[in-house]
Amino acid sequence: xxxxxxxxxxxxxxxxxxxxxxxxxxxxxxxxxxxxxxxxxxxxxxxxxxxxxxxxxxxxxxxxxxxxxxxxxxxxxxxxxxxxxxxxxxxxxxxxxxxxxxxxxxxxxxxxxxxxxxxxxxxxxxxxxxxxxxxxxxxxxxxxxxxxxxxxxxxxxxxxxxxxxxxxxxxxxxxxxxxxxxxxxxxxxxxxxxxxxxxxx
Numbered sequence: 752x753x754x755x756x757x758x759x760x761x762x763x764x765x766x767x768x769x770x771x772x773x774x775x776x777x778x779x780x781x782x783x784x785x786x787x788x789x790x791x792x793x794x795x796x797x798x799x800x801x802x803x804x805x806x807x808x809x810x811x812x813x814x815x816x817x818x819x820x821x822x823x824x825x826x827x828x829x830x831x832x833x834x835x836x837x838x839x840x841x842x843x844x845x846x847x848x849x850x851x852x853x854x855x856x857x858x859x860x861x862x863x864x865x866x867x868x869x870x871x872x873x874x875x876x877x878x879x880x881x882x883x884x885x886x887x888x889x890x891x892x893x894x895x896x897x898x899x900x901x902x903x904x905x906x907x908x909x910x911x912x913x914x915x916x917x918x919x920x921x922x923x924x925x926x927x928x929x930x931x932x933x934x935x936x937x938x939x940x941x942x943x944x945x946x947x948x949x950x951x952x
Contacts, residue, residue, distance in 0.1 A: 818852035822871040825881075829888065838888055842903065844869030852876055854943055858911075863929045865913045865922040865944040868903050877910040919950030 804812070826845050833841045844851070851872025855864060866873040874884060887894030887905060895905045906914030913929075916922060926944035933940040 815852060815856060818856055818872060818876045819848040821875045822848050822851065825871060825875065825884075839890075841888075842868035844871055848872050850945070854945075858943060859940060861911050862940050863911050863913055863926070863942045865926045865929075865942070866903070866915055867919060867922065867945045867947070867950070868915065870903075870945055873912060874910075877912060879907065879910050879912075919946060922946065922950070 807815075823845065826843055829838060829841045830843060832838045847869055848871075851866070851870040855873050855876040858864065860877070864873050864877075875881075883894060886892075887896065887900075890898045890900075892898050895907055903915045904917070906912045913922075913925060916925075922944040923946055926942040929942035930940075933942070
């Protein structure tokens with residue numbers, strides 16, 4: 752009986768050791784894979800970014816960069832004001848600056864744009880005076896709606912921006928109507944609407 756128990760003990764011990772060893776090996780392999788992935792990622796980050804400039808000159812690239820930077824800086828400020836209770840609401844578009852900046856700068860100044868909540872870059876790249884934008888968001892009289900609205904539910908045809916509609920999808924139909932008007936008038940112009948998952952579902 753003692754020999755049987757001894758054999759079972761040895762077997763259990765071997766099983767336990769082999770299990771621990773396999774777990775240790777698994778952890779070691781996982782750690783090595785993680786370290787390899789981190790090193791590969793760092794190596795990729797250190798490589799210079801290469802892209803095709805096509806016909807864009809340095810001035811165009813700087814203009815695009817500024818077009819993305821200004822809305823980001825305003826976003827940072829507005830989020831601080833929101834936390835301080837100095838503005839009632841803010842729809843952040845951080846990380847989406849390139850969409851609004853690139854699209855707006857590609858259009859002629861009088862071509863209509865139908866933006867959404869998070870397209871601050873449309874307003875800044877149409878060179879709207881910043882004091883009027885900030886007045887709008889703070890509900891002041893010299894804002895575009897004279898203090899009646901503090902969000903992005905406003906437009907200014909002077910700068911070719913149609914007011915935003917909370918029901919996101921209709922912007923597409925309005926942009927189609929504007930484009931049809933351009934075509935019927937024989938004007939070589941386009942209109943632009945933004946939409947996403949919420950506006951297409």
